[in-house]
Amino acid sequence: MKTKTDKPALIPRLRFPEFQNSGEWEVKRLGEVFKLQDGYSFSSKELSHKANDDESYQVVRITEINNKNKNEDKVYISYETVKKNNLECFKITKGDLLLSLTGAAGFNFFIWNDNKEAFLNQRTLKLVPKEENNNSIKYLVEPLLFKKINSFGTGQNNNLSKSILENLKLPLPPLPEQQKIADCLSSLDALITAGRQKLQALKDHKKGLLQNLFPREGETLPKLRFPEFQNSGEWEVKRLEDFGYFIRGLTYSSKDVSDDGLLVIRAGNIKNQNLVLDDDLVFVNKKIHKELYLKAGDIVICMSSGSRSLVGKNAEYVGNYPTDLTVGAFCSIFRTDNRLMKYIFQTRAYEKFISLSIGEGNIKNLSDTDLELYEFFVPEIPAEQQKIAACLSSLDDLINAQTQKIELLELHKKGLLQGLFPQLSEL
Numbered sequence: 319m320k321t322k323t324d325k326p327a328l329i330p331r332l333r334f335p336e337f338q339n340s341g342e343w344e345v346k347r348l349g350e351v352f353k354l355q356d357g358y359s360f361s362s363k364e365l366s367h368k369a370n371d372d373e374s375y376q377v378v379r380i381t382e383i384n385n386k387n388k389n390e391d392k393v394y395i396s397y398e399t400v401k402k403n404n405l406e407c408f409k410i411t412k413g414d415l416l417l418s419l420t421g422a423a424g425f426n427f428f429i430w431n432d433n434k435e436a437f438l439n440q441r442t443l444k445l446v447p448k449e450e451n452n453n454s455i456k457y458l459v460e461p462l463l464f465k466k467i468n469s470f471g472t473g474q475n476n477n478l479s480k481s482i483l484e485n486l487k488l489p490l491p492p493l494p495e496q497q498k499i500a501d502c503l504s505s506l507d508a509l510i511t512a513g514r515q516k517l518q519a520l521k522d523h524k525k526g527l528l529q530n531l532f533p534r535e536g537e538t539l540p541k542l543r544f545p546e547f548q549n550s551g552e553w554e555v556k557r558l559e560d561f562g563y564f565i566r567g568l569t570y571s572s573k574d575v576s577d578d579g580l581l582v583i584r585a586g587n588i589k590n591q592n593l594v595l596d597d598d599l600v601f602v603n604k605k606i607h608k609e610l611y612l613k614a615g616d617i618v619i620c621m622s623s624g625s626r627s628l629v630g631k632n633a634e635y636v637g638n639y640p641t642d643l644t645v646g647a648f649c650s651i652f653r654t655d656n657r658l659m660k661y662i663f664q665t666r667a668y669e670k671f672i673s674l675s676i677g678e679g680n681i682k683n684l685s686d687t688d689l690e691l692y693e694f695f696v697p698e699i700p701a702e703q704q705k706i707a708a709c710l711s712s713l714d715d716l717i718n719a720q721t722q723k724i725e726l727l728e729l730h731k732k733g734l735l736q737g738l739f740p741q742l743s744e745l
Contacts, residue, residue, distance in 0.1 A: 562654030
């Protein structure tokens with residue numbers, strides 16, 4: 319019979335059939351199973367923002383670990399500097415497990431998946447299994463310790479120490495079970511990675527089509543044109559006001575707030591040409607003018623922001639939200655029934671226009687008049703407009719479907735992580 323002091327058995331809720339009777343997992347210290355290697359304090363004078371594949375290595379910093387090495391602003395160190403300072407122990411090779419040691423937003427793990435070697439910067443850590451040929455253990459560390467290490471940060475900048483990490487308790491199953499779990503998770507990671515690569519390929523394809531299905535700067539015809547419209551003549555100059563009209567969002571006060579009212583879209587809700595609803599939601603009374611209710615096909619545009627990169631960003635409202643939506647003072651609605659307009663807002667010409675229209679103050683502003691007068695080329699024949707919109711829309715459908723597949727795989731992985739590892743709340 320269990321007493322109040324009994325701890326739950328270190329046995330996962332989900333277990334592969336061949337390990338059902340293998341008993342509890344064994345608890346070890348992290349320092350018993352891993353060698354913890356600190357990064358090197360590279361001088362900023364030694365680093366370059368330009369890569370030379372034949373003469374330099376990438377230097378992996380906290381930001382690379384936190385962003386899974388997807389950030390564009392990377393730094394590099396020359397082969398000559400590495401050799402001169404004898405820095406081989408700080409080398410990273412494919413499959414190495416890395417950890418950030420400083421971060422106000424938390425500490426993160428990352429398995430280096432690049433074929434090219436790199437070097438570890440200060441305030442980062444490489445975890446090397448002490449047992450040779452046991453790569454599987456690296457896949458177990460993050461699911462078991464992520465929450466634990468993020469409760470140990472100290473100081474204003476939230477720092478982790480090597481000594482704390484070495485003494486963290488790490489529950490481990492027998493080696494064959496470790497390998498089985500690692501194989502399961504790594505195969506799922508491979509599916510997710512392949513899915514992301516396919517998604518990126520679709521996005522790159524769309525980017526290429528946007529560049530070629532619309533005229534480039536200084537030209538009046540696109541590089542690519544559907545066969546049935548090859549001899550349909552020049553495109554004509556139009557303005558947004560020829561295809562629709564703008565409705566400026568309102569400023570709402572605390573008196574307008576209503577728990578069961580309209581959900582207010584703000585500048586921060588426009589992300590990657592989608593409306594993304596976060597947890598910080600504001601609802602206002604439904605008594606506002608019905609014209610301010612978003613309708614399917616409306617395009618929401620950020621008109622003002624402290625961030626230059628947000629102004630002009632836009633997203634189509636597709637009408638699949640569980641509540642009615644409106645827009646706040648920093649956004650406008652462009653209401654149109656022409657499907658091509660969605661893609662006019664995604665062209666390079668529009669991006670350039672926005673960059674030239676934004677003021678230089680701390681708050682970046684765009685007016686409805688600025689947008690109404692924006693000029694661009696479109697086909698004179700409505701059928702060609704519809705053909706271009708249908709082509710890009712079908713590609714959007716593929717992108718959305720692929721995004722949903724990745725989200726489902728990630729959700730499946732999250733469930734596996736919860737089931738394949740024991741509960742550690744009292745460890």
